[in-house]
Amino acid sequence: MSIELSVLDLIPVRTGQTSAQAIAASLDLAQHADRSGIARYWFAEHHNMPAVASTSPPVLIAAAAARTERMRIGSGGVMLPNHSPLIVAEQFAALEALAPGRIDLGIGRAPGSDPVITQLLRQSGTTSDVDQFPQHIADILSLTSDTGATVRFTSGGTYTVHATPAARSTPTVWLLGSSDYSAQLAAASGLPYVFANHFSGDGLDRALALYREQYQPSEAHPTPRTFVTANAVVAPTEDEAWARALPQVRMMSRLRSGRPLIPLETVEQARDAEASDGLGEHIAQNARRTWFIGAPERVAGELTAFAERHGVDEIMISPVAGAYDAEPMDTAGGRAQTLDLLTSALA
16 A cells, blocks of 8 residues: 655754754755655644744744745644634635645644633633634635635625635645544535544544544535544664654653643653653553554554555654754754655655
């Protein structure tokens, strides 16, 4: 089975690295991915996390689109409760005008943040009502369409609103999620769907089955369309792959256990700390079952089998390889190595 490879980027921030350096490293990785034949490159939306600089997908998409030529660029995803549907529609209509035929608008229902940030967003008046999520999806689809959205005023009369005045093409909208709800909404809306398997693998089989069984064809998408996400680290040897995976394993352990979050440790820092505190032991056991970590041929074989098992021809990897102390701050050496070795092994 032949599979396409895509990338999800959270823009990791390691110890001692500035946000500018982290973003520069990810943009360098995006260019590298474009040259390597990667199908699409998505930026996540997370807030108030010392180890993650991907807070504003539209800004990052614009920067990456300007530096690449071929692959699709998108959001994985825009967390809609944080934004006005009109603003999201306008931002992505503008991005589509900048890079016609290359923009994906992945939309999620979670806030992508902690309760403090959620409260700040509510106080600022920009947070959308989660209960209105299905309607807001429909609004975005209408606003970015040729016909636009019709606004009805309580005082009487209607007005047509367009996200951009003269669109020649529209971004592709994807629904993202990790629950039955998102799968069923995507099916009912006739939209492409992605289950967040890299973050929560529980329920993947059920969500994909619900999506495919309940899918209602739409004009833009007559058949269901989905792919699968996965965490991956590939290196020349198994030992190096696991060494590069350890910083992310330990960060996930902090996140799941409610411990204070810190910038991503380097490989050396993670190795030395793990020897004394064993923080990543539990997550490492899970990673051995659900992540794809190892030498190129083995990981390529496992990913191909994974794609075949779930009936997809595309895998979006989150390349979570950590960096060594001596590696430059403005490049993503371990993550680029993962892409290089994996694309070669899958060729």
